[in-house]
Amino acid sequence: MGGGNFxxxxxxxxxxxxxxxxxxxxxxxxxxxxxxxxxxxxxFTLLFRRxxxxxxxxxxxxxxDSAAAEDAAQETFLKAHQAIASLADGNAxxxxxxxxARNEVLMALRNHRTSALxxxxxxxxxxxxxxxxxxxxxxxxxxxxxxxxxxxxxEAIVLREFQQLTYAEIAAATNSTESAVKxxxxxxxTALASRIRTQFQ
Amino acid sequence: MTCETSRELLxxxxxxxxxxxxxxxxxxxxxHCPACRDAFGExxxxxxxxxxTEQLTAPxxxxxxxxxxxxxxxxxxxxxxxxxxxxxxxxxxxPVAVAAVLLLILGTLLLRPxxxxxxxxxxxPVLPEVEVVxxxxxxTPTHP
Ligand SMILES: [Zn+2]
Numbered sequence: 001m002g003g004g005n006f007x008x009x010x011x012x013x014x015x016x017x018x019x020x021x022x023x024x025x026x027x028x029x030x031x032x033x034x035x036x037x038x039x040x041x042x043x044f045t046l047l048f049r050r051x052x053x054x055x056x057x058x059x060x061x062x063x064x065d066s067a068a069a070e071d072a073a074q075e076t077f078l079k080a081h082q083a084i085a086s087l088a089d090g091n092a093x094x095x096x097x098x099x100x101a102r103n104e105v106l107m108a109l110r111n112h113r114t115s116a117l118x119x120x121x122x123x124x125x126x127x128x129x130x131x132x133x134x135x136x137x138x139x140x141x142x143x144x145x146x147x148x149x150x151x152x153x154x155e156a157i158v159l160r161e162f163q164q165l166t167y168a169e170i171a172a173a174t175n176s177t178e179s180a181v182k183x184x185x186x187x188x189x190t191a192l193a194s195r196i197r198t199q200f201q
Numbered sequence: 202m203t204c205e206t207s208r209e210l211l212x213x214x215x216x217x218x219x220x221x222x223x224x225x226x227x228x229x230x231x232x233h234c235p236a237c238r239d240a241f242g243e244x245x246x247x248x249x250x251x252x253x254t255e256q257l258t259a260p261x262x263x264x265x266x267x268x269x270x271x272x273x274x275x276x277x278x279x280x281x282x283x284x285x286x287x288x289x290x291x292x293x294x295x296p297v298a299v300a301a302v303l304l305l306i307l308g309t310l311l312l313r314p315x316x317x318x319x320x321x322x323x324x325x326p327v328l329p330e331v332e333v334v335x336x337x338x339x340x341t342p343t344h345p
Pocket of ligand 1: 255
């Protein structure tokens with residue numbers, strides 16, 4: 001008897017639940033890239049908001065300077081906007097974006113005389129770790145030892161641990177191979193762990 | 202398996218980048234190597250250090266800067282596009298466009314099979330014969 005009353009109510013609950021679900025599920029990178037390519041400004045804004053912290057954090061951890069990181073992040077998004085038509089696979093957006101960010105970082109490092117990509121032997125960077133403007137409360141022992149890593153090790157471990165990129169994505173972003181990425185991450189971890197150990201002793 | 206190899210595999214395991222075969226080899230090694238088990242503990246500690254490290258967030262000014270810059274670039278590029286469009290419209294001479302269309306039509310007609318006569322296609326040689334050719338195809342269906 002109550003079935004007639006129940007089912008429209010249930011249907012509306014269901015409809016509302018589905019609508020709520022639709023609101024929660026965010027469009028994938030590749031869908032947004034598609035919309036962005038066809039001139040949808042909102043799609044660009046959504047992707048910008050999705051990745052601005054990641055790109056900024058990557059630049060900041062690489063450059064150790066908030067202002068330089070903001071400049072690099074801005075250039076990254078502007079260049080991405082100019083070049084989006086050249087991105088064939090929207091699923092590769094993340095690694096493509098970090099590749100642009102990395103180029104900006106390397107350019108900034110080069111301009112700062114301190115290219116940390118020189119001598120191949122050591123894991124540690126030769127440049128001065130005191131030139132940095134990231135605020136003190138954001139600094140930890142980890143960040144301090146991270147700062148001492150050479151750029152090629154730092155970028156790999158930062159993209160892995162803070163941005164959760166896969167080895168394949170890191171290889172694409174850093175113009176490298178998966179096995180090189182695997183080895184760099186391993187060496188970076190070994191070096192970080194040992195330095196953290198000595199800092200505590 | 203050497204300890205060096207085992208440590209590298211251990212690191213890959215932490216990133217879910219280790220295949221099944223490597224995994225079982227690694228676990229076999231860990232079973233009888235206390236040093237590598239210590240290394241595992243150290244990696245675990247390092248991972249939790251990364252997880253507890255504060256994520257850096259972009260300053261609010263970044264979005265403002267990017268969007269302002271984009272609007273500036275866009276209004277500049279709209280002007281460029283408009284100029285290109287106008288130039289394309291009014292500097293290509295009309296006879297060139299007409300000739301291109303005629304050439305296209307002619308090309309299609311020249312390659313069009315007109316009729317079968319046993320040894321292949323008969324091609325329409327020139328434009329004026331187009332009207333003549335289209336009817337024989339229909340009028341001579343039983344021609345051998
Ligand atoms: Zn071992």
